[in-house]
Amino acid sequence: MAEVVLRDVVKTYGALPVVHAINLDIAHGEFVVLVGPSGCGKSTTLRMIAGLEDISGGEVRIGDRMVNDLPPRDRNISMVFQNYALYPHMTVRENLGFSLHIAKRSKPEIAKAVAEAADILSLTPLLDRKPGQLSGGQRQRVAMGRAIVRHPDVFLFDEPLSNLDAKLRTQMRVEIKRLHQKVGTTIIYVTHDQVEAMTLADRIVIMRDGHIVQIGTPLEVFERPVNSFVATFIGSPPMNLMPATVTGGALRLADGTALPLPPGLSAHEGQAVQFGVRADNIMPEGHSLPPTAHMAHVDMPVTLTEPLGTETLLFGTLAGTEVQAKMLNPRPVRTGEVLRFGIALDKCHLFDAETGASLRV
């Protein structure tokens, strides 16, 4: 059993703070993804958990042990690195068995563990090759195999898929998820790719500038982002944000277009806000989901189309802001064609224009 607990964990380089007193509780067996733009402190946080970076303040606990001052080798963790970090002079077999060899396990025991890991990751035919003779995907599997042979308390993944091409990345994503289902070990996974975060995580931790912005399940952070940063970071395409003001109980966009106030939001009269709507919630009539109780309609000329097969992304300009909308059961659309779009207001968001905080109650 190993849960991981971060209490007021701080990292500073000299006088420069890069992680500000973050708190995080990770349950045993949970798959947690730290996600955020580069420089947000996610990798540093992971490396502090691993013991590769000193902890400047606060406390990191793995299981029931405080590990702040333990070297990596005593933390019973495994880590998969972005650049695979395989030992180039060792065969795949030696790479996989290295940690057990260091732990002075018996030869048959090592052989058994290596065979098991190789089997899980379909590495058996590659066991006698050197890392230099493997493809990127195979190297990544070896790196994962090296992590699982030890049966650690916690797996740490540091952007493990970012060096792979798009197709392989999708494949490996599935393999990682399958691996988690099979071994059930706690996983802490760092990525800057929100798709990876959404698809893999039990819970997502969104970080920015060394702070945790939001922690929640993929659906929570998608449906109820706490601020405009999370709203635009999570989800693809990113949520459309339009400046607006609340006047006379209605929402007035920059060009004067008035929309009813979305339900379930608290905004006071005269407040400057940002009106957030995902592409999935602004669709042309006749090519949309069934209308909900709270619909608003706008006419918008289409400036660009991105056909994706089952749907087409439509780009248009609404109240001076570029907006992406989605068209289901698509038909060809000419550039400049004006379509009537329905906005599902109950799925929309309002954020304070200044703080970016969500106005959802």
Add this chain to the structure above:
Amino acid sequence: MYQMRLPPWLVLLLPAFVILLAVVAIPLVLSLYSSFTAFQLTRPETITRWIGTFNYGKAMGDANFWAAFGRAVLLLTLALNLEMLLGLGLAVMVAKVTLGQRLLRTMMMFPMMFSPILVGFQFKFIFNDNVGLLNNALQSLGLTDVAIPWLVDGNLAFLAIVAAEVWTSTSVFAILILAGIFAIPQDPVEAARVDGCTPWQTFRYVTLPFLMPFIYIAMAIRSLDVARAYDIVQVMTAGGPARRTELLWTLIGRTGYVDARMGYANAMGYIAILLSIVFTVYFFRKLTTARTSLGMGD
């Protein structure tokens, strides 16, 4: 009118050919030829007296030659290994230094900047049994009250030479290994730490294999240096006492210039060069193996 007949490429290459011929090819052929004659420097006409492989046969049966040969191999082995260990230690330590590392790196090169002749004189002074620094120090510290005959006792003299060699050239290893340390990717080192390695194990299983190519390059360079060792030895002991520190080239030098038996000296020289070639080939083989095992291609 005179017409230029030679093609331009030949005209352009001719100076290089002439120089190579004069500086390399002719001396090489001449020395090889003279090793088959009874050539004596003092009697130039002897260069035409062809005696076949007599000189080579003589060298093969000459106990002094083989003693010098063996001593050269011993010096190579001792000096190279000591320099490697010390250089590795130095490099690892200097790599840890954050403040003033550039200065340290420069200082590390100082011994290489001195003429080996002067180093020889310096160490001859240090090891002098009467006025030498070492005996003075040992006596002042009360470690001994006799004057240790460093350069008079054959074994001690050999060690004194090893010390001088090591002092001058450890930095060759240190600099090359330091370059290697800077080139090591950090990921595998961190992976090893997470995989449960102690700092020593990380060094032994991950860092050192990465450094081996650099060590072998230094070995190849230094093996050529040491195999032709002459200057330091000549100054410190001149091969003495009683030939106890005689190396190949001090023997060959004396035979050729003091005894004037140039034909014989050249024959020994050609056998001695084999030693250099064998060591160079050996270390390059090791280098290739080390690089291949790191997946650095061929």
